Amino acid sequence: MSETSVFQSQLRQLKAKLDASIQARSTLEEDFNKRSTLLTDFLVKLSRLCKGQDLELDNRMAKLRAMLKKSAPLADVEKELANVSKLLNKQASKNELNIRDLHQKFHGAGTTLQKAKGLPPQSRRSLRSLLTENSDTKDTVIQYVPQLSELLSIYGEVLTAKDSIQVSGQAHAAMQSSAASLINQSNGNQTEAAKSAKSFIERITSILSNIKLSEQLQQKLNHLKDELGNTRNIDDSLLNNIVAVLNLVAEDMEQERKTAKTFLSTLSGALSKVQRAVKSTLSNSQGHRSEQESINESLNNQLGDIAEMIESAPSLTEAKAELMTKFETITQTIEQKNSLELGYFEQLEQQLVAMRTKVSELEKQSKHFEQRMLEQQRISLQDALTKLNNRAAFDEYFAKQMVRFNHQQFELAVAVIDLDDFKQINDTYGHTAGDKTLQVIAATLTKALTKNVFIARYGGEEFVLVFNELNEKEVMAALENFRKTIAKLPFKFRNNKVNITTSIGITHIKHGDNIHLAFERADEALYQAKHQGKNRIIYAQ
Numbered sequence: 001m002s003e004t005s006v007f008q009s010q011l012r013q014l015k016a017k018l019d020a021s022i023q024a025r026s027t028l029e030e031d032f033n034k035r036s037t038l039l040t041d042f043l044v045k046l047s048r049l050c051k052g053q054d055l056e057l058d059n060r061m062a063k064l065r066a067m068l069k070k071s072a073p074l075a076d077v078e079k080e081l082a083n084v085s086k087l088l089n090k091q092a093s094k095n096e097l098n099i100r101d102l103h104q105k106f107h108g109a110g111t112t113l114q115k116a117k118g119l120p121p122q123s124r125r126s127l128r129s130l131l132t133e134n135s136d137t138k139d140t141v142i143q144y145v146p147q148l149s150e151l152l153s154i155y156g157e158v159l160t161a162k163d164s165i166q167v168s169g170q171a172h173a174a175m176q177s178s179a180a181s182l183i184n185q186s187n188g189n190q191t192e193a194a195k196s197a198k199s200f201i202e203r204i205t206s207i208l209s210n211i212k213l214s215e216q217l218q219q220k221l222n223h224l225k226d227e228l229g230n231t232r233n234i235d236d237s238l239l240n241n242i243v244a245v246l247n248l249v250a251e252d253m254e255q256e257r258k259t260a261k262t263f264l265s266t267l268s269g270a271l272s273k274v275q276r277a278v279k280s281t282l283s284n285s286q287g288h289r290s291e292q293e294s295i296n297e298s299l300n301n302q303l304g305d306i307a308e309m310i311e312s313a314p315s316l317t318e319a320k321a322e323l324m325t326k327f328e329t330i331t332q333t334i335e336q337k338n339s340l341e342l343g344y345f346e347q348l349e350q351q352l353v354a355m356r357t358k359v360s361e362l363e364k365q366s367k368h369f370e371q372r373m374l375e376q377q378r379i380s381l382q383d384a385l386t387k388l389n390n391r392a393a394f395d396e397y398f399a400k401q402m403v404r405f406n407h408q409q410f411e412l413a414v415a416v417i418d419l420d421d422f423k424q425i426n427d428t429y430g431h432t433a434g435d436k437t438l439q440v441i442a443a444t445l446t447k448a449l450t451k452n453v454f455i456a457r458y459g460g461e462e463f464v465l466v467f468n469e470l471n472e473k474e475v476m477a478a479l480e481n482f483r484k485t486i487a488k489l490p491f492k493f494r495n496n497k498v499n500i501t502t503s504i505g506i507t508h509i510k511h512g513d514n515i516h517l518a519f520e521r522a523d524e525a526l527y528q529a530k531h532q533g534k535n536r537i538i539y540a541q
């Protein structure tokens with residue numbers, strides 16, 4: 001083999017080494033891309049989870065999703081991540097402000113009440129500690145504010161009622177001297193007081209039926225409900241019971257706060273960390289790329305020089321000496337390049353491992369919050385007492401069916417069910433017996449009506465049903481079966497057998513109907529059922 005062909009073969013080997021180096025680098029990049037899909041998947045999930053918080057946030061998230069889908073350059077993704085993180089932060093502070101505002105309103109109502117005259121000392125103390133303990137509670141108070149405010153206002157009314165009963169009792173005692181009239185008057189006062197006590201207790205228990213606390217606190221709440229059911233007078237124990245309820249709700253809020261913290265700020269913080277990781281990977285790889293490019297360029301130049309030199313060398317001996325030095329330089333450059341690749345690979349590995357840990361942490365967090373949000377959503381559409389769908393769920397479902405009906409007509413019917421003389425059950429056997437009755441009715445509804453029906457508690461002792469794809473004969477047969485089952489159920493309160501019946505109004509939706517008209521027609525049919533003697537079903541054409 002001539003010396004020239006030896007050099008040329010060495011040159012080919014050098015070129016092959018260079019190609020292998022370049023190939024190794026592109027494998028590295030592929031690996032990086034593969035791993036970064038982990039981040040992509042997570043961000044897609046995250047953006048779906050945060051949907052609905054804020055219009056700009058939604059838009060940015062959609063943009064981020066689109067960018068990730070079409071594998072936009074990491075630098076652009078990083079910029080968008082920074083924007084989303086900023087918006088999440090902003091949204092978190094906005095939520096906090098709203099909640100704080102509601103919380104202040106609740107606090108305001110409580111403080112006013114605290115100043116009311118005639119507040120029993122024990123209640124005043126409990127109220128004070130309730131307000132102090134919860135002065136910085138701001139996470140889930142929003143959920144309970146309507147019930148708390150109503151309870152506070154009932155508290156105020158009970159207080160006034162208690163005052164006026166005492167004042168009129170004292171005034172009459174001063175004016176009347178005969179013992180008989182004193183007794184009469186005092187009996188009259190007692191009847192009045194018992195009547196208003198009953199109405200307060202009814203209002204409070206129906207609020208309590210709509211509060212759902214954690215399991216342990218719910219038991220305490222049920223206990224208080226029973227105690228309230230046995231209360232007959234407007235006195236300190238009634239006031240103390242209301243404060244005890246407020247305390248339970250407050251305790252539940254505190255427990256919630258501990259577990260939930262602020263979802264958005266947590267996510268935003270975590271997202272910023274991911275963003276920083278992406279950013280540093282990016283700047284490292286950019287720095288590395290320019291170093292690599294300059295090495296590649298110098299290698300190419302050196303190889304070009306050799307080719308030129310071989311062609312123009314005056315003698316082989318001279319060329320050989322020069323080639324030896326050049327090969328040495330080239331070998332050093334390639335080694336430098338390889339060690340650079342290795343360093344970069346290790347660094348990238350470390351960053352990817354860190355990023356993977358962060359992303360899986362985030363995934364865990366977002367899964368947890370997703371479950372919480374689903375649970376909240378389920379609770380917000382469920383009636384706490386009967387576990388049936390609540391009125392909000394009915395409104396949503398019926399509206400959807402009406403849209404479907406208007407698009408393409410089908411057999412769609414709405415029914416309203418009302419318990420007969422339910423007040424008597426409450427009045428005779430207490431609110432707890434009433435609550436149990438409602439639960440039994442709900443369970444019977446679910447058992448007796450299974451085909452193409454949506455069942456909800458509309459409120460109080462009223463239930464609503466929406467039937468799909470069932471004609472008049474079919475719905476009447478289903479309802480008749482339910483009505484008879486209830487009428488035959490052996491209810492027993494305080495050892496007394498009690499029969500409970502239901503009145504039902506039903507109608508099919510007609511062309512040109514709207515939600516309001518259809519519901520009114522079913523309600524009017526229910527009214528007729530009551531009017532004609534109860535325990536019957538009226539179908540409105």
Ligand SMILES: Nc1nc2c(ncn2[C@@H]2O[C@H](COP(=O)(O)OP(=O)(O)OP(=O)(O)O)[C@@H](O)[C@H]2O)c(=O)[nH]1
Nearest residue numbers: 202209419420421422423424426431434435460461
């Ligand atoms: N136990 C209990 N009672 C409730 C609840 N919601 C409403 N009520 C009571 O339901 C009763 C409804 O009474 P009315 O509207 O007079 O009706 P009714 O006695 O059934 O009479 P008719 O409808 O004419 O048959 C009231 O006593 C309410 O306090 C609840 O969640 N639990």
